[in-house]
Amino acid sequence: MGEVAQLLGENTSAVRYWSNYFDKFIKPDRNAKGNRLYHPEDVETLQQIQFLVKKQGLTLEGAALRLQQDRRSVEKQVKALTILKEIQAQLKAVRKAL
Numbered sequence: 001m002g003e004v005a006q007l008l009g010e011n012t013s014a015v016r017y018w019s020n021y022f023d024k025f026i027k028p029d030r031n032a033k034g035n036r037l038y039h040p041e042d043v044e045t046l047q048q049i050q051f052l053v054k055k056q057g058l059t060l061e062g063a064a065l066r067l068q069q070d071r072r073s074v075e076k077q078v079k080a081l082t083i084l085k086e087i088q089a090q091l092k093a094v095r096k097a098l
Contacts, residue, residue, distance in 0.1 A: 001035060001038075004042075007043065008047065016036075018049050018050075018060075019036065019042075019046070021060055021064075022045070022049060022060075022063075022064060022067075025045045025049075025067060026042045026046065027039075027042065044078075045067075048067065048071075049063055049067075051074065051077065051078045051081065052066055052067070055081075
């Protein structure tokens with residue numbers, strides 16, 4: 001849970017809440033202690049939820065509806081944003097090296 005929250009830049013309570021709210025889309029396993037163990041697909045879904053809620057300004061209900069109706073479009077937008085962030089980080093590294 002903590003690793004996923006850190007990856008997303010969110011607090012663990014937000015990730016836990018999204019995981020519970022979007023239980024149709026996110027199905028983490030649990031270990032013997034009861035901790036959530038997220039699959040890579042779950043992390044991608046959480047990134048999509050974060051994009052819809054934080055960047056697009058949708059409510060949780062709106063985000064769930066959008067994931068049901070137009071998930072491929074959301075996936076493409078999140079992947080494009082991720083690639084752009086990576087390029088930005090590379091450019092900053094080059095700039096710093098100069």
